[in-house]
Amino acid sequence: MSAKSLVTATNLGFPRMGANRDLKKSIESYWSGKTDLQTLLLSAKNLRSHHWYLQQTAGISNGHIPSNDFSFYDHVLDHSFMFGVIPEQYKSIQNKVDQYFAMGRGRQQDGVDVPALEMKKWFDTNYHYNVSTLSPSTEFKLTPLIGDKVKPVQEFLEAKAFGIRTRPVILGPITYLLLQKSAKSAPSDFDLLSLLPKLLPLYEQILAELKSAGAEWIQFDEPALVMDLPASVTTALKTAYERLHESQPYLSLLVATYFGTVQEKTINTVLELPISAIHLDIKAPEQLDVVLSKIPSGLVLSVGVVNGRNVWKANYEKQFALVNKAVSALGKNRVFVAPSCSLLHTPHSLSSERKINSEIRNWMSFSTEKIDEVVTLTIAANHGIAKVQGAFDANLKANKFREASPLIHNQKVKQAVSNISPSMLKRSEAFEARNxxxxxxxxxxxxxxxxxxxxxxxxxxxxxxxxxxxxxxxxxxxxxxxxxxxxxxxxxxxxxxxxxxxxxxxxxxxxxxxxxxxxxxxxxxxxxxxxxxxxxxxxxxxxxxxxxxxxxxxxxxxxxxxxxxxxxxxxxxxxxxxxxxxxxxxxxxxxxxxxxxxxxxxxxxxxxxxxxxxxxxxxxxxxxxxxxxxxxxxxxxxxxxxxxxxxxxxxxxxxxxxxxxxxxxxxxxxxxxxxxxxxxxxxxxxxxxxxxxxxxxxxxxxxxxxxxxxxxxxxxxxxxxxxxxxxxxxxxxxxxxxxxxxxxxxxxxxxxxxxxxxxxxxxxxxxxxxxxx
CATH class of the missing domain: 3.20.20.210 (TIM Barrel)
Structure with missing residues (x-):
């Protein structure tokens, strides 16, 4: 059986901090002046290589291990810096890394006194990203943070030098623009997406450099597509990806949606894009049926069947049924198995957890375990469940024990919830009297x-x-x-x-x-x-x-x-x-x-x-x-x-x-x-x-x-x-x-x-x- 006829094990992103918050310690040591920039860069490089090798060893397919999912502060800030969206107040800071950190956390030293950029929540997660301010006069220019290459290219080449082919992760142009805010000076009817014609040439240049560096697959994260969107957004989506495909027709582009289901009209647009693959967060299995009934021939479906936002074990029986449904409809060569989203939102590994109740620990799965779950489901799809029967049996047993465990249920608590009365939902007097x-x-x-x-x-x-x-x-x-x-x-x-x-x-x-x-x-x-x-x-x-x-x-x-x-x-x-x-x-x-x-x-x-x-x-x-x-x-x-x-x-x-x-x-x-x-x-x-x-x-x-x-x-x-x-x-x-x-x-x-x-x-x-x- 050739590799091309197999289901592919993939990942959308890995936690950045390291098993022992290694990145946090390195960054804060640099901020405090205890270590220099070269020490920070070396520790970050070592951390990235370790994570790539970890995923490769676990069985994530070569060419589908993510790169550019790393960040020194925030991946949205990374893109703003890369696009040259650097407000004037930060430009007096000569060192680009310090300039970048000042945008993220502010700076008050060496005669510089600047606040940080605004922070907002990353969709419905507890991760925060930095917001940039855009206006009709905003100009974009590719700006490397370190060295002479922009970050996606630099990290792809770094992994390549380690002998690992990666899939660079780039925040898609639609989501990037929608996450920013309009400047006070902008007209009231200013549409952030109106900047798309200015921004797309930079995306095209990045793709050209990645193609030249040897990249085959590019992952564009577009989580904004799971939201309720006006027709103008779907029009912009079509414009963006038609141009990106035309600029590099031999690169395989994957558009990744996650954190929920996608509106039918948006899904219809995505399925018509000239891309090679679409990723879906199978939060609602019924969306899989909709997509399978409409997906055009040749388009690969990446099924996000391992929950990337929680710590519970996947249910192999249920999740394999979804993978198998996709394989039955499309064939093995058109199915990727993946977490629902980047694993940024889950801890590194269960391996260091010694004090958790052993029964409860057996119900759990952190990032490295989720990688193993993706690989196990992929092996089952390619070679049959018998090939991983032991893992399936252990998974079934753990989930059954959890369902019936007396550790979970307290009837007194359940009764108290059922006894909540209307009087418990209001104060005894109005605010004026209370005040x-x-x-x-x-x-x-x-x-x-x-x-x-x-x-x-x-x-x-x-x-x-x-x-x-x-x-x-x-x-x-x-x-x-x-x-x-x-x-x-x-x-x-x-x-x-x-x-x-x-x-x-x-x-x-x-x-x-x-x-x-x-x-x-x-x-x-x-x-x-x-x-x-x-x-x-x-x-x-x-x-x-x-x-x-x-x-x-x-x-x-x-x-x-x-x-x-x-x-x-x-x-x-x-x-x-x-x-x-x-x-x-x-x-x-x-x-x-x-x-x-x-x-x-x-x-x-x-x-x-x-x-x-x-x-x-x-x-x-x-x-x-x-x-x-x-x-x-x-x-x-x-x-x-x-x-x-x-x-x-x-x-x-x-x-x-x-x-x-x-x-x-x-x-x-x-x-x-x-x-x-x-x-x-x-x-x-x-x-x-x-x-x-x-x-x-x-x-x-x-x-x-x-x-x-x-x-x-x-x-x-x-x-x-x-x-x-x-x-x-x-x-x-x-x-x-x-x-x-x-x-x-x-x-x-x-x-x-x-x-x-x-x-x-x-x-x-x-x-x-x-x-x-």
């Missing part, structure tokens, strides 16, 4: 100042936590350390002059992980890190079963902090939707049911915090927007249960207890009506990097409760000046009534250092005081 009661109790000044919750997690804090975790410190010694940190944090806030204080969360490893550790139904990996943005990695909890609260989670340290000050103290919780979205979630029941279980647990915690003297309680929901389904037809139902979950968690308190919530780095204009229905007494929102566009929703929809648009960006180490924040506050006042306005940073301060944090907050408080006068 009067809260102001009488809190006696806050005009423009009250606060923070979003967390304060710097220093090396000392992390070391102390690790010593306690390793058994080197006793509970008593660790508690003494945390108490001292909280005392220090309270004193600093009082000296700065903040009005509503927080305890700083020094005892918390992560805003979701901490709660998962204190709830039933969660487990945790030792090394299950995934990239959130830049060098920032998170280790999501894993929800495997029914969720309940066995004991109070935050009351002890919140009450202790309250005992140290006469000022208002804010209790800090992560909301139910965010805990869901930032965890790996069980896939054996509706996400709504799991969210309501979490909400009921948080409701108990909120009531206990109030009893412990917390007059302000913040329930953060930064992920509520990212959970919004990409298709319009599914959004209303999601928003209904997402809002209900917040209400379940927050409505058990008295009217004089103030409920806050926080939202960050998403376009909330589209869900502002839902935010109003959450009926929080105050919402704080990311605002500093979004040109006040989020506040235009106030004019459109109206908002009569407290609101705190962030005055400065905490994702950058730079310290914003008094004048900069005062100017921003004055602009905010054109949208928000002064008696409703809170003054706060964009987000929590966990990732910042104390020096920059104190300096920034001092400026922020001085701005509030000046405005009161």
């Amino acid at each position: 009067r009661a809260q102001q009488a109790k809190l006696q806050l000044p005009l423009f009250p100042t606060t923070t979003i919750g967390s304060f710097p997690q220093t090396k000392e804090v992390r070391v102390a936590r690790q010593k306690f975790k390793n058994g080197e410190w006793s509970q008593e010694k660790y508690d003494e350390f945390i108490a001292a940190e909280i005392g220090r944090t309270i004193k600093i806030q009082e000296e700065i002059g903040l009005d509503v204080l927080v305890h700083g969360e020094s005892e918390r490893n992560d805003m979701v992980e901490y709660f998962g550790e204190n709830l039933e139904g969660f487990i945790f990996s030792e090394n299950g890190w995934v990239q959130s943005y830049g060098s920032r990695c998170v280790k999501p909890p894993i929800i495997f079963g029914d969720v309940s609260r066995p004991h109070p989670m935050t009351v002890k340290w919140s009450a202790y902090a309250k005992s140290l000050t006469q000022r208002a103290m804010k209790g800090m919780l992560t909301g139910p939707v965010t805990i869901l979205q930032w965890s790996f979630v069980r896939d054996d029941q509706p996400r709504k049911d799991t969210t309501f279980q979490i909400a009921l647990a948080l409701r108990e915690e909120v009531v206990d915090l109030e009893a412990a003297g917390m007059s302000v309680i913040q329930i953060d929901e930064p992920a509520i927007r990212e959970g919004l389904p990409l298709r319009n037809s599914e959004q209303e139902a999601y928003l209904k249960w997402a809002v209900d979950a917040f209400l379940i968690s927050s409505t058990g308190v008295r009217s004089d207890t103030q409920i806050h919530s926080h939202f960050c780095y998403s376009d909330f204009n589209s869900i502002f009506t839902a935010i109003k229905k959450m009926d929080a007494d105050c919402v704080t929102i990311e605002n500093s990097k979004s040109d006040l566009k989020l506040l235009t929703a106030l004019e459109t929809f109206g908002y009569s409760s407290g609101i705190g648009p962030g005055l400065y960006d905490i994702h950058s180490p730079r310290v914003p000046s008094f004048d900069e924040m005062k100017e921003r506050l004055e602009a905010i006042l054109t949208y928000v009534k002064k008696d409703l306005l809170w003054i706060n940073p964009d987000c929590g301060l966990k990732t910042r250092g104390w020096t920059e944090t104190i300096a920034s907050l001092r400026n922020m408080v001085e701005v509030a005081k000046a405005m009161r006068k």
Whole structure:
């Protein structure tokens, strides 16, 4: 049997950080000046080669191992830099790598003071990308980051030198343009896709260089195609890929869609494109039937049958049936087997996980295991299940055990969800009455100042936590350390002059992980890190079963902090939707049911915090927007249960207890009506990097409760000046009534250092005081 008559095992992308967050450590060492650029470049090269060899050894077909899926910060930023979309304020930075990092995270050194580009969520994931600003006058120019070749070509040649033929991954022109934003100066009717004629020559040049370098297949990622799109987008899609094919007719182009199903009219357009293959995320198996009934002869179908966004084992029986259906309809030579999307969103490997319950671990699969699943399904398709019978039998056994396991089910929790009543979905009084009661109790000044919750997690804090975790410190010694940190944090806030204080969360490893550790139904990996943005990695909890609260989670340290000050103290919780979205979630029941279980647990915690003297309680929901389904037809139902979950968690308190919530780095204009229905007494929102566009929703929809648009960006180490924040506050006042306005940073301060944090907050408080006068 020739290789050409076989099903092909492929991959769309591999995690960048490495098995032990190697890239994070290398980048942060470079940022701190501990290592030079050559050391950074060498460590990155070694990491890339290791990942290519790993996939080759596992059995991913030569020529279909991805390259250019690596990034030093963000793959969307990579493309903006490569296309020469570099704003003027960064051009004074001579070193191109430093210029690139400044665009991602800002820079305040060597006489340069520039903020970072805006961040947004990558579709409905917890990955963040950097947004560039485009206008009709935008010009594009190919700009290498390192050396004299642009990144896709450089990394293809690098792999080739290692003896590995790769499939370069490039963000498709339609998705790239749709992910950016229009400049303020652009006409109101400016269409980002109108820049396509300017951009396509650069894509054509990249393809020419890749062809010259020896590439055979090119993967164009077009995840935007799973969204509801106007006819103009499908027209642009056709224009783009006809030109790209004409420029290099002998290159095989694969258009990859993922994160959902594609509209029928969009699928029809894609199937007519002069491309060699289309990739589908088989999230809804019925889409496979539609495509198989329409796919033209010769077009290869890449079936995304291994979930690239979750940690559960594939069900070989079900997934092989889908692969086999495609093979039966098209023949082996026209089928690729692949993950549903890039494996960027799953941890590196299960091999280092030693402490997870062995039964639950046997239900799981991280990135390297998912590669093995792709290869196993490919072997079965090519040579029959008997060739991998042992793997199929083990997979069936694991999935059957999981389905029936008593570890998953708690009838008391299920009953509590079924007993949720309408009275649990509303506060006892309207905002106006609550506001009067809260102001009488809190006696806050005009423009009250606060923070979003967390304060710097220093090396000392992390070391102390690790010593306690390793058994080197006793509970008593660790508690003494945390108490001292909280005392220090309270004193600093009082000296700065903040009005509503927080305890700083020094005892918390992560805003979701901490709660998962204190709830039933969660487990945790030792090394299950995934990239959130830049060098920032998170280790999501894993929800495997029914969720309940066995004991109070935050009351002890919140009450202790309250005992140290006469000022208002804010209790800090992560909301139910965010805990869901930032965890790996069980896939054996509706996400709504799991969210309501979490909400009921948080409701108990909120009531206990109030009893412990917390007059302000913040329930953060930064992920509520990212959970919004990409298709319009599914959004209303999601928003209904997402809002209900917040209400379940927050409505058990008295009217004089103030409920806050926080939202960050998403376009909330589209869900502002839902935010109003959450009926929080105050919402704080990311605002500093979004040109006040989020506040235009106030004019459109109206908002009569407290609101705190962030005055400065905490994702950058730079310290914003008094004048900069005062100017921003004055602009905010054109949208928000002064008696409703809170003054706060964009987000929590966990990732910042104390020096920059104190300096920034001092400026922020001085701005509030000046405005009161």
